[in-house]
Amino acid sequence: MARSGPKLTRIARALGVSAATVSNALSGKGRVSAEMAEKIRATAAELGYVPSLAGRALRTGRTAVIGLVLPDIANPLFPQIAQAIELAASSAGYGVLIADSRGDVTTQTKAIERLIDRDVDGMVIVPRRGTRIADVGCPVAVIDTPSTPGNTVAADHWGGGRQIAEHLKALGHRSVLVIGNNPASNVQNDRIGGIRSALAEDAFVETLWIEPLEREQGKGCPLGLAEKVAQGFTAFACVSDLHALRALTELQRAGINVPERASVTGFDDLIWSPVVTPALTTARMDMTRIAAIAVEALVKAIGERDPTDAAIGAPVTAANAEVPMQLVVRQSSAAPPRTQFQPAQTIANASTIADARTSAPEGEHQP
């Protein structure tokens, strides 16, 4: 309650000891007799003592705050990340200052500078693709992809891709269209690489890079998935649940039943994945663990760092770990048409769509 409660000195006076002794007792550095320490702790608790971070920061050079730098807060993955980091950080006694890059590299640099100016003890960065995080001047933990050179903590995107692929393979899918939107993204390339590697021998795989959909425009160029179904694709493996959602609704809109006639999978288990009909099969990151590792590494680096080396060229430290992804199977993926009988039906909006039954379920485009 009490904003920056009573001061240390008040406790000291109340007990007739020095502020230094109170400080020592409270920090448990052991320079105080057990009884005295106990008495001091009791009084502190009773008075609702909360140390002034400002005072401490000024003395120690540590603010107990870390920055969270994100490429774009609008990213639907942001909530998961922020929540996990906030939990890990506050458990470790750190506050989390947010900084938004708004998708822009210049803004990212500025955001990082602002955090530095605020004397954060360290920062967690989810870099915008292609960004080099260097000589920031404080400990940094990067969350990205194992493929990113340097110290990073990341989900095993490749392994996640393999899980998705194994799942589709086990269902009997042999023609898979992989959908991504950013060939420059390490994360997407890892996921796609994983999918392709697990599917390599058994299936025909094609990758479709889609254009970023202009927000607000909303008129979205259709991905032409109905045609892909007609060509024989039975599964659409998207690198994000956002693409999966786009694929799912486009297929449904074209009158193609999911999962009876085409399976759709995504990545990240975003908020809507279980809400949609049919619910999306996806692979999720263990954000809690990723955040825990990142923050732990950060805290360790902060501890090892000499707070007085303030200036340029200070060590950039980070974690280096890879966390498995978890497959979440829901109703948007099932055995392909070949193995499941479909009652005769006419397709809505048939004008633009070839009836998939008239095309071979697979193989016609095999090399």
Added chain:
Amino acid sequence: MARSGPKLTRIARALGVSAATVSNALSGKGRVSAEMAEKIRATAAELGYVPSLAGRALRTGRTAVIGLVLPDIANPLFPQIAQAIELAASSAGYGVLIADSRGDVTTQTKAIERLIDRDVDGMVIVPRRGTRIADVGCPVAVIDTPSTPGNTVAADHWGGGRQIAEHLKALGHRSVLVIGNNPASNVQNDRIGGIRSALAEDAFVETLWIEPLEREQGKGCPLGLAEKVAQGFTAFACVSDLHALRALTELQRAGINVPERASVTGFDDLIWSPVVTPALTTARMDMTRIAAIAVEALVKAIGERDPTDAAIGAPVTAANAEVPMQLVVRQSSAAPPRTQFQPAQTIANASTIADARTSAPEGEHQP
């Protein structure tokens, strides 16, 4: 770059003046001659001087940090809010510390306490429904609904509801099912109230309160919307784009074309709204303005507050404003079946669904 750059004293020494003069020059309090001030500013810039917030905080009792308290970071609206608040706050020279309530009232209280312990100058709170924000001990701006008693800044949810309703009415819809999930939410009630009030005379309206979908479960009880279509409803007005997405996909899954046979609308213009096929018609809040107003009010309150009144019972100040919502018309809403010819078609998954053409498009359930 330089972490907590050169100190004030360094500038003072470089110019042979006192630290006090430098401080005065930089803060522009005008106790310094113009030339001197200019020289000082130049040197400060040259040395890359960045004031130590810790030092300043200790002296002034102001940390230049505000807290952002959210009911649940996982909320899909969070990105919009966080982004807008971060921008407004950093423009005003404030950092933003995040605090997650994780949907829990106790956690919310703890999160607020932690922010207080960190000596934030004020906080923006998006309260969990039914929470009383009181005697926090620092200036507070609440973002909620105009219906919430007390000082709040909010979107005009009621007006947004009216806009949605007018839109549907203009298209010719006369049977509207309103979908919400939380009868205790002021926001939802305002939105629904607005919809109903604008529709009152001309249409039949029913409200469907749906169960919160258990995440991970993903098996989601279907909402039974196909049946509603059979009953004659032609429009589904949801209080959130998340519900709208659920409705849209359920309808599509049932073989009901949107928007030809049923229109779907949402609220908030969440990330997926323009991505989905058909893109969602929705009403969005002007988060930028809401955040600007909230932060401005907060900063004003902080300025008026005596930083030494530290303790209990300090004034809780806030904004009080109502910001119009903006209707975003996309393809998920169109004229109802009656006014638009539908080619004959068979419905997929017909087993569970009555063919809507056999039921009256409206009226049969009118009182």
Added chain:
DNA sequence: CTGAAAGCGCTTACAG
């Protein structure tokens, strides 16, 4: 117009 002093609350050597 400018400077010297005091002090915000804390912690860390250094004495006793």
Added chain:
DNA sequence: CTGAAAGCGCTTACAG
């Protein structure tokens, strides 16, 4: 084991 002192970097009265 405990205390007195110094100082982190800043700003605000108060003198000159």
